[in-house]
Amino acid sequence: GMITTLSGGGASLGIDVRDGFMLAVEQSGNTDIEVVIEDDQRKPEMAVQIADKMIQSEKVDVLTGIIWSNLAMAVVPSATAQGKFYLSPNAGPSALAGKGCHANYFNVAWQNDALHEAAGAHATAEGYQNSFILAPNYPAGQDALTGYKRTFEGELSGELFTKLGQTDYAAEIAQIRASDADSVFFFLPGGMGISFLKQFADNGIDLPVVGPAFSFDQGILQAVGDAALGVRNTSQWGKDLDNETNAAFVASFEEKYGRLPSLYASQGFDTANLLLSAMASADVSDQEAFRAALKAADFDSTRGDFAFGSNNHPVQDIYVREVIKEGDVYTNRTLGVTLTDHGDVHAADCAL
Amino acid sequence: MSPVLIAEQVLNGVQSGVVLFLMAAGLTLVFGVMGLINLAHGSLFMVGAFAAAGVASATGSFLLGLVAALAAAAAAGALVEVLVLRRLYAREHLDQVLATFALILIFSEGVRWVFGSFPLFLDIPTALSGTVSLPGGILYSRYRLALIATGLVVALGLYLLIAHTRIGMQVRAGASDREMIAALGVDIGRLYTVVFALGAALAGLAGALVGAIQSVQVGMGEPVLILAFVVIVIGGIGSIKGAFIGALLVGLTDTLGRLFLPPLFALFMDSSAAATVGSSLASMSIYVLMAIVLVLKPSGLFGART
């Protein structure tokens, strides 16, 4: 069962996850797997209802697909409590990595903090002393700033929370200009990031900007345009990562859907492959065995090495990428690894 | 906090107020003047932005994009008025609310159907990009200055149109008694279509102008719509002047609230918590403003009715 966002705002992410996932399923040629896909409209209530439906009526064994942390929080605990497996292709709220972890919950993307921590590490490595940091005022935003601060060793010249869904950042940009910052870190997913980058670029402030990959994703970059060029961002995946699986994935995705794959597509693809690998070695009805098979993570990931930590969250390398223009298309080039075999701090709170 | 920063933030407040005004003006026209509550006004904003982005990327001209935004929003507005809304003037507000709610659904998904789910790109025209320095050492975005100027011109033009022309009088007369104005020789049906299209065009213009500095995506209209409601409530329904003052008030309150509240809380809290709490309250500041205005003047600052 796949619950994901296919309509309304944010649908592009869900569509990428779905397309990536289905690509993997198709390539495997495995006919034992039956995928039911439903649209949650990005509404938690809807996601819960669909989960109920999938579990109660369609009797699915494994759930996946949710994009947003808040929807995951609504669905995952009750689904795992009912003995279903949940594989997260995106969204890794800290609650589910720490105290709320569950043996049947596997995150194939990242724990929410990971990319922010990588950004902090990158900023430190670049020798920035004074960062101005901002994020929307909601849990993921608060986690983002915490994550950055965890690894950033310089000072903060400012810390701002913006309104979720805010589209005008003139006021914040003015404050950045007025501050003594030597770098800017921001976490503004979706349209917020587009707005911020465009406005930031237009304001002639010449400060390096770092952010997690979400605002520099393939789907979004085209809407940001030149304003994004040169910006560093952190990601566990890049389309130019040098491994066979990835090259094949990028090529086949582009061929099938006529667009470059995004981070989300890669995550969907990996999630499907993880599931397929587990199905190959165990039967779902045997919970123990299936769980172990998942945990082994015996599949070829598009990001290269991939393993699960004690709390079933990834332990993986995180890269720094830079936005470039390839012909007419804006995309990312991977510069290097910033965190190696990175797990997350919440694992300590997890009883598994 | 330096005076320059404050001055710059005031400008920002004015600028966001001006954009709100473009939205609110169309709404208040349609509301106050035609007695119609139009929740789909935000959709017209979105239509404008998408039309601008689509045409600008096809032709490479921002100006053509603006023209397209005006035309598309006006056309969408006129179409909606002719097909749906004109049957609802005589109905209760309730029906209008629901019908325009339905229109939002249709517009949002329709636009997504045509343009896909990914945000579109619309950039500031090169002539207006970058900053200018203003007296007092303020660096300010050229484009935003242009926005302010556009808003002021539109405000003035609208005010004159509604308050001082015969068309304006006829439209307002139609609001108070549609049947009667027709019986005195005015083609009120056509007039309303025109007014509605005008309101829509303003929303489309706002969408296009804002689209250049924000992301052009489905659902971009509703948050602005709700702010525009607040503006109208504060300013008084049907009053262009009220919409203007209300919009500036809301723009300034919002911007300055975001600037001052977090440091205010930082005086007695640690900075992270202050940032959270301060910005939580800042996001509610305009609603508090609205509540205060209401307590003092239930029909808004410039509203006619009690």
Place this chain on the structure above:
Amino acid sequence: MSLLTLAHGSAFYGATQALFDVSLDIEQGEVLALMGRNGMGKSTTVKSICRMLPLASGELRFNGRDIRTLASHKVARLGVGLVPEGRRCFRTLSVRENLQATARPGDWSQNSVTDLFPRLGERLGQSAASLSGGEQQMLAIARALMTNPQLLILDEATEGLAPLVRQEIWAVVARLKQRTGLAIIVVDKSLKELSNIADRAVVLERGTSVWAGAMNDLDEQIVGRYLGV
């Protein structure tokens, strides 16, 4: 040729029939009294003429032109000026705006109507909603005159007016009558005033015109029977 002809008109409010068979006609320069007790269909007839209510059947001509299906505003532009029952001034507009909004060029202008009703001249800037009842009535008449009609329809135009003003209005109607061209349909409850001013009368009873003729021929018997006096 008559200026306006309504023949065998019938009309409905939703499912209920209000007019059954109404006929009337009026010449240029003539004053026609439309009479009948409360609820007999006078205002409905007026609305049908102004096309505010569709005629279900019958014939309606203005200056020989068939206007049965013409839009309300087009009828007005042909030269029908209405002072509706209940005044219906545009409440949110000022007096001046009420006069200007629908004005059409002709002999009547803001100056000439404020000469006619000096009180309106004093209140030009005030909103119509705050006018006294009588002032609103004056405004409604002035507004109709400002459209410079060929046919003026006064539906209970003296209602709520002080006796002096009422007399003034009748005097105005008399003056208007003398000006060539303007035809007037008057609905009013004052029989006495109507008989002074009207040339002819049409009497309505339950949505049907039951009597038509010269005002002088309106005898006691008909008055008693149809007008309840």
Place this chain on the structure above:
Amino acid sequence: MKRAWVANVALICMLPVVAIWASMADEPFIITLATKVAILALAGVGLNMALGQGGLVSLGHAAFFGIGGYAMGILASHAQSYTPLLEWPMLIEGSNSMPVIWLLALVSSGLAALVIGALSLRTNGVYFIMITLAFGQMFYYFSISWPAYGGEDGLAIYMRNGFPGLNTLVPLHFFGLAFAVLLVALALATLIGRSPFGLALNAARQSSERVETAGIRPYRLQLTVFVLSGMVTGLAGALFADLNRFVSPSMFSWQTSGEIMVFVILGGVARLCGPLAGAALFILLEQLLGGISDYWHIFLGALLLLIILFARGGVMGLIAGPGERAHV
């Protein structure tokens, strides 16, 4: 009138029949849907009191729905983590007993309605619509950014709260509970509708001057019904949260207000079972259309438009005939 009565009874009976059938056919999801219909209808019944009887077009009822939801979320999360809700001025513990939660939901949404109503009712017409909408948004933004109870993430409650004598985890039991509450609310609405209060309120909707010159203050009548209406919707919010075992700010969103209003209007304003018919149809459409196309909202929108333009009086208007604006 008779026809309306028959339609009401048939509609009310339909829901438990569907639920029981689903239970026998082992289709728990259908019971869940039926429960959802009952709960959303309850929210609609609440709104309909203000909207249908009071003429108060509130586009901010999501505020009460959300408050009810958070009453559940907050109490239950404290119970879940064994931390007291308040230590001062007195010790208040969390709770996972539905009656306690309902009480809190009623009281807190009633208080909120009192404040919002007291301010909003100073105005009328379009102002009222917009102000209630804005107040709803205020709660929305507050709930998103206030970190204590999960902010945008919301609060997940892993176990459905209990009700003495029932096993709420059994879908049919929970359905029965929600349905019983709905019945009580419907009965209450009927009672109020024909009472002196209902008469005065209906008159106030039509002419506030009339009521005033009869010696009654329309403001108070309307405030009273607004509070009642908020309470019923708040209770529905608490149940809805329990249905999903989850609350989040989206319960406060203006789309929620819009949807509650859609139920009411779709079903027929001021008709006793309007909200029920509306909610049932809405859920049905959502299930049917959602399967047809990703863009099903277009169809939903078009259908709504058709109903508004051509089927005045909503579904109940079609079924029960135009008839009287039923004194609910």
Place this chain on the structure above:
Amino acid sequence: MSEVILAAVGISKRFDALQASRDISLDLRRGEIHALIGPNGAGKSTLIQQIAGRLKPDAGRIVLEGRDVTALDTAERARLGIARTFQVSALAMEDTALQNVVLGVLGARGGAYRMWGNALARGSLRDRAEQAVARVGLTNMATTRASALSHGGRRQLEIAVALALDPKAFVMDEPMAGLGTSGSHDLTELLSGLRDEAPVLMVEHDMDAVFALADRISVLVSGEIIATGTVDEIRANSAVRRAYLGEEEGA
């Protein structure tokens, strides 16, 4: 001289530049019909509204049976016994005539917040309402909706609602407006009987009705009372003729 029931004492009211009421004093005595006449825009409705509580006077007091009610709002004054009717009927148009009247009884007796029981159930509430309906001769229209009543019917209904309030005084603004000759005639009779119930303060332009009904007449011109007296006194008053009646009516 009979007892004063309702009095306006030194009322003044200004709208911007316009002095709508200038130090107006007026009383309404038991058993009388007191007509208030005057040119259009003289300030009659403005005075009525101040008496009923819709407008607050800038200066002066309104006294009901010796009690100063100036500070009270419309609803409170109505409960104390000032029953107002409107020039343009203000009724609950979707409700039946009887329901409209029951509202009046509720206002007078309290109980508008009772949320149980049937408002129209047999009992004292309904009896009282039916009496009032009968008084104005609407009994066979009791279950007709107000919107379906004729103009005259609505006028009667307004009076029935006022009657249901069990008022100390009636205050009426142009009750005859819009009624035809025969309608005015019927209403004249109804009003005439009303004065035994409670005195009536009535604004009216229909001089036939005024002269037939009024015990006393006050004439308001430009916000000032220029004369108060019996019908004959007023007819004979040359200032009143000049300002209002004109020669013909006065004669």
